[in-house]
Amino acid sequence: MKYFSLKDKSHSSTFENAVLKGLAPNKALYFPEVIPKLPKSFFERLNTLSHTEIGFEVIKQYVGDEIPVSELKNIVEKTLNFDFPVVPVEENIKCLELFHGPTLAFKDVGAKFMAGSLGYFLKKGNVGKITVLVATSGDTGGAVANGFIGVEGVDVVILYPKGKVSDIQERQLTTLGKNIMALEVDGAFDLCQDLVKQAFQDEEIQKERQLTSANSINVARWLPQMFYYFLAYKQLPSEEKKLVFSVPSGNFGNICAGFLAREMGLPIDHFVAANNANRVVTDYLETEKYEPKPSVQTVSNAMDVGNPSNFVRVQELFNNEFNGLKSNLSSYSFDDETTKAAIKDVYGRTGYTLDPHGAVGYLGLKCFLNQHPEYNGVFLETAHPVKFLETVEEATGDQLDLPSSVKDLLNLEKKSLPIKDYKELKEFLLK
Template structure:
C-alpha cells in the first residue's frame, strides 16, 4: 500500500515510513492511494467472525505486506482484547461504549495498534531510537502513554494544556514514568498541536531525534478506529432501519475512520459530527467556508479543537464536493448547558450515565432523528464518566462508582515539566 501527502500527491510513502514519519515532509497528512472495498460476503457473514478476524480483514490492505499476517494478528489481538457493547437507551437510540479498555477511552484502540506496529518496525529494521511526540486535549495522552509504556526503542513526549484536562486524565499521562515524559503547556490544545507540528519541521531537532506523532494524524492511530464501527454493525445488523452514527468530534480522526469504514463497504447511511462550542466544522457545513477559530474551553475538553487536523481527509474522501458531503454527513454544535441538561435528562429517564462527550454525541443524534425518523441511531460514548467525575456528578446529582484502577491511579504522584512556548519544547528535545 502506498500513501501520498495531501499537500503534494507527488510525495508517496509506504505504510512503515508513513507510521514512522507521522507527517509527510511537506507537513501534509498521509492518505492511502487505493481504498479496496470488502466483498458483500464479508458483511453478510460478519456474525460468524470474531473481533480479530473482522479487524484483520478491514486493515490488511492498508498495511500490505509490511507486517506479516501472523504479527498483524498478534497486534490486533492485543489491540481489541476488551468489549465494545451497544447499550440500548430507547427503541431508536443505542450507546456504543468505547471505554472498556485500559485507559477507559476510545483512543486505546488506535494507541495500542500504533504501539504494536511501531514496535514491530523497530525490531525488524535499523530505525534506532524514536521519539513519539504528541499533543493531547485529554484522552490521547493517557492512551498513548499506556500503549507505548516500556516499548523498547521508543521515548514518548506528551504535551497537554495546563488546567484544561480532567484530574484523572492528567494522572493517566503524568504518573507512569519510564519512557513517558509529560510536558504541561501554558496554553490551549491548539498551542500544543502547533508546537508539535513545528518541531517536526525543525531540522535542529530532526537532525538529533527521529520524531513521529501518535495523534490521529498518524495513519496507524487513525485507521484502526474503523474496527469498532464494524463491531457495532455486527450488533446492529438485525435492525430493519437505516443506520446513523453520531460521533463526538474534536480533531475529527474518529469520525474520519468511521467514514473510511463506510468507504470500504460498511453499510452505514449517515454520520453526524457532534461538536461542542468549538464549531469550526458546523459553520463550514452551513457556509462552505472553512475558518479556523481559537479553541474555547468546555466541559467536553477532549473536543476543544479550533482547527481539526483530520477534516482535510474527510474532504478528500468526498472529493471536496460539499453537496456530496452533506448527503452523508451532518454537523451540529451544543453548548455546555445543553450538554449538562442532556446528561441529567437521560439519567433521570433511563438511569444511564453519559460522560460530557457522549452527551454531545447524544444531542447530535437526537437532533438528526427529529427530522429523520426512519433511522436507528448510535452515538459513541468515548470515555468512562468517571474521567469527568465532578462534571458528571453535578449534572446527574448523584455519585458515580469509581473503578479500582482509578482509585489506585489517584494515589500516584504527578510528574510533569512545565513549558510556556516552542523554545522551551525545543530546549527539552535537544537536552
C-alpha cells in the same frame, strides 16, 4: 498499500515510513492511495467472526506485506482484547461504548495498534531509537502513555494544555514515568498541536531525534478506528430503517475512520458530527466557509479543537466537493449547559450515565432523528463518565463508583515539566 501527501499527491510513502514519520513533508497528512472494498462474503459472515478476525480483515489491506500476517494478527488481537458493547438507551437510540479499555477511552484502540506496529518496525532493526511526540486535548495522552509504556527503543513526549484536562486524564499521562514524559503547556490544545507540528519541521531536532506522532494524524493511530464501526454493526439487528452514527468530534479522526469503513462497504447511511462550542465544522456546513478559530474550553475537553487536523481527510474522501460532503454529514453544536442538562435528563429518564462527550453525541443524534425519523441511530460514548467525575456527579446528583484502575491513580504522584513556547520545547528535545 502506498500513501500520498494531501499537499503533494506526487509524494508517495510506504505504510512503515508513514508510521515512522507521522507527517508527510510540509506538515501534510498521509492518505491511502486506494480504499479497498471488502467482499460481500465478509459481511455475510460478519456475525461469526471474532474481534481479531474482523480487525485483521479490515486493516490488512492498509498494511500490505510490511508486517507479516502472524505478527499483524497478534497486534490486532492485543488491540481488541476488551469489549465494545452496543447498549440500548431509549427507543431508536443505542450507544456504542468505547471506554472499556485500559485508560477508559476510545483512543486505547489506536494507541495500542500503533504501539504494536511501531514496536515491530523497531525490532526489524532498520530504525534506531524513536521519540513519539504527541499533543493531547484529554484522552490521547493517557492512551498513548499506556500503549507505549516500556516499549523498547521508544521515548514518549506528551504535550497537554495546562488546566484544561480533567484530574484523572492528567494523572493517566503524568504518573507512569519510565519512558513517558509529560509537558504542561501554558495554552490551549491548538498551541500544543502547533508546537508538535513545528518540531516535525525543525531540521536541527530531526538530526538529533527521529520523531513520529501518535495523534490521529498518524495513519497507525487513525486507521484502526474503523474497527469500532464494524464491531458495532455486528451487534445491530437487521432492520429496514437507515443507519446513522453520531460521533462526538474534535480532531475528526474518529468520524473520518467511520467514513472510510463505509467506503470499504459497511452499510452506514449517514454520519453526524456532534460538536461542543468548538463548531468550525458545524459552521462550515451551514456557510460553506471553513474558518479555524481559537479553541474554547468546555466540559467535553477532548473535543476542544479549533482547527481539526483530520477534516482535510474527510474532505479528500469527498474529492473536496462541498455538496457531496453535506449530503452525507450533518453537524450540530451544543454548549456546556445543554450538555450537562442532557446528562441529567438521560440519567433521570433511563438510568444511563453519559460522559460529557457522549452527551454531545447523544444530543447530535436526537437533533438528526427529530428531522429524520426514518433512521436508526447509534451515538458513540468515547470515555468513561468517571473521567469527568465532577461534571457528571453534579449533573446526575449521584456518586459514581470508581474503577480500581482509577483508585490506583489517585495514589500516584503527578510529574510534568511546564513549558510556554516552542523555544522551551526545542530546548527539551535537544537535551
